[in-house]
Amino acid sequence: MDRCDELAAISFLRHGIERTYLTPEHAKHNALAAEWMKEAGMQVRVDPAGTLIGRMEGSEPGLPAVVIASHLDTVPNAGRYDGILGVLSGIAVARRLRDRAGELPFAVEVCAYGDEEGVRFGATLLGSRAMAGSWNEGWMDLEDEHGVTLEQAFRDFGLDPSQVATAAKRAEDVVAYLEIHIEQGPFLEAADQSLGVVTAIAGARRLALQIHGDARHAGGTPYARRKDALVGAAIAVQAIERIGRETGVIATVGQLEAHPGAVNVVPGRVDFSLDLRAADDALQARTWTRILQEIESTCASRGLTLTWEQIHSAPTVTCAPWVMDAVVDGIAATGDDAPMRLWSRAGHDAMAMAAVTDIGMIFVRCEDGISHHPNESVLVEDVAAGLDALEATVWSLAERVRAGRAPADGRP
Incomplete structure (x- = not known):
């Protein structure tokens, strides 16, 4: 929660929060999150689309990875948890896994995507689409409000636009994708439940x-x-x-x-x-x-x-049953044996990553369902439960992989 506050201080706005793609604020949030990833024991790099990636090896080097990810960019005048909580939860769980990573039959990668909201250039999910191999070269001609093209923004950020296709992951390199996110809706709060299992993304x-x-x-x-x-x-x-x-x-x-x-x-x-x-x-x-x-x-x-x-x-993206089962196990580890199942009315990076691997999501209760607004609010105890659930989900995935109950290439 303190780190959410630290990231909130990185903003283009003097009063309020705004961080958009390939801007100085993007570079600053990448640099700060990179330090936290290194502290958690991960090797850190930035991919050709500007996505920050921390990797922790499993029982042997080079194994396919479980990707835990979300985004650090924001809408204008944003709250401090949408996307951000997902990245920081991934880093926190990686730190918990550090001393036992050698027991995992896969690597763990935590990704901080550079652009989910699409505020600067209009197209959304750019970081995750690049990783999923669904990048559209036509996007390079998009312009921001100042007439700067996406191609030029890549160069200004220190990236080579001709290399963006190399950010794509192969299906065989990814076991599954996990994302933890505030609900952005009122249903968990109405049911007095901290966490929920996402079944589909609208x-x-x-x-x-x-x-x-x-x-x-x-x-x-x-x-x-x-x-x-x-x-x-x-x-x-x-x-x-x-x-x-x-x-x-x-x-x-x-x-x-x-x-x-x-x-x-x-x-x-x-x-x-x-x-x-x-x-x-x-x-x-x-x-x-x-x-x-x-x-x-x-x-x-x-x-x-x-x-x-x-x-x-x-199109609607459905969460994979075997990954949802692992999420249910994860939430059950927090004491909730019958977690609410609900579909996401908002879009997420998981939608893009579904093109390359099976996905699962955990929702965290947020006050009154408010999001994309400075009044975004979550309870510390719900965040704590979310961390426990995410960690337990990783171990449940590990059991399924070891038992041969997961697709060999991350696909059904």
């Missing part, structure tokens, strides 16, 4: 929608002749929330802008966003179809038209 679909009407003088256009795009959008937003509640799919309109935007003009066009999240891709797809049909029906009845574009799509 697939997400993001859309940009436009409702087109007719911009006319507000005073001179009677209701019967209006084609008010904003009224149509308002009905659509209500329908989106209602359908989301009915289906259990998380459906959010986070942006809405009326054009031309004058106080005395009937809006002729409204742009709005839609973010859909679900633990079941088929359910998400059916929900989007239902939303689309209802908005189109509203538009047809009011003389409006709808256009839309899908701007992001990520």
Whole structure:
């Protein structure tokens, strides 16, 4: 917890926390976390995508690794636990394992990814995607708000952009991936439980929608002749929330802008966003179809038209049963024999790493589910339980590997 406070002091903001990818703050948090990794007995390096990696060998050098990871970058005006708690918990557990590492049938690597939030360049999970071998070379042309390209940011940080592909791990080099993270939701707190087993990470679909009407003088256009795009959008937003509640799919309109935007003009066009999240891709797809049909029906009845574009799509990622079983063992070691199972409504680096290995996650209760906000808060006793559970999970994975109950290459 003290180390979370130390990292919180590294910030681009004078008041508040902000650390983004390939910035001086990134270099500072890597340097500080590297010292803690070395203290824990790990060999430390930075990979070609800027990810800090600490490695502790197992019973013999060069074994495949269990990767324990999260991120140290933040959103603007962030809290001090989202991502950070996961990296520091990994370091703390590695330190506990140090004297018994020779008993492990695998190495342990703790990774501090450089970019999960995607604040600076817009694309998310860059560090973990590079490690998973899913890097897109087109990202090098992305620019930040100052016009600096990602390629130039690599060079400024001391990295060679032509080598980023070499950050990729092979499936046979990874046994499993573990991540411990604050829940970013209220369910553990409501159930009065410290820890939870993550079953899946929500697939997400993001859309940009436009409702087109007719911009006319507000005073001179009677209701019967209006084609008010904003009224149509308002009905659509209500329908989106209602359908989301009915289906259990998380459906959010986070942006809405009326054009031309004058106080005395009937809006002729409204742009709005839609973010859909679900633990079941088929359910998400059916929900989007239902939303689309209802908005189109509203538009047809009011003389409006709808256009839309899908701007992001990520499939649901399911945690591997054998890794989830190890997580259950880990949480049981803390005294909770029936841990809550819940799916993550937020994205995590585990989503990217699922492309190369089997994943498992532990959630830690956070106050009121608050995250991406300075009011992020966790209990010391919950963090202590999380450390015990993560350590026990590693030993449970070791038992499964020794007993031949784990995939030989980390895959089902």
